[in-house]
Amino acid sequence: MTSTESNPDGRTYQVVGDRVAWRQTDDEAVVLDLEDSVYYGLNPTGVLLWKRLAAGATRRDLVGMLVASGAPAERxxxxxDAFLTELGSYGLLTS
Structure with a gap:
């Protein structure tokens, strides 16, 4: 077992760039899954996470970013976890 498998916080996730197109408007964004022709809306928190995932980020990076912006650690x-699970279920993440 690699350290990434034993510690999911160390795994780097990234959105599948060639499968999606996205645009931010103010503090929200719309993501188009080019393969399935499905649109997804992102709220302000989703936009923060999405932008970080576009460049590649670990779970720990994402949690730390939200905590730094004022969210309680558990939340x-x-x-x-919910965001990564949802994006993964749509096939929009690589890890």
């Missing part, structure tokens, strides 16, 4: 952790 940030749960939100990041």
């Amino acid at each position: 940030a952790s749960a939100d990041v």
Whole structure:
């Protein structure tokens, strides 16, 4: 087992760039899954996470970013896990 497998915080996630197009308007964003022709809306927290994932980020990076922006640690952790799970279920993440 690698350290990434034993410590999911160390795994780097990235959005699948060639599969999506996205645009931010103010503090929200719309993501288009080019493969399935499906639109997804992102709230302000989703935009923060998405931007970081566009460049590649670990779970720990994402949680830390939300905590630094004022979210309680437990809530940030749960939100990041839910976001990563959802994006993964749509096939929009690589790790």
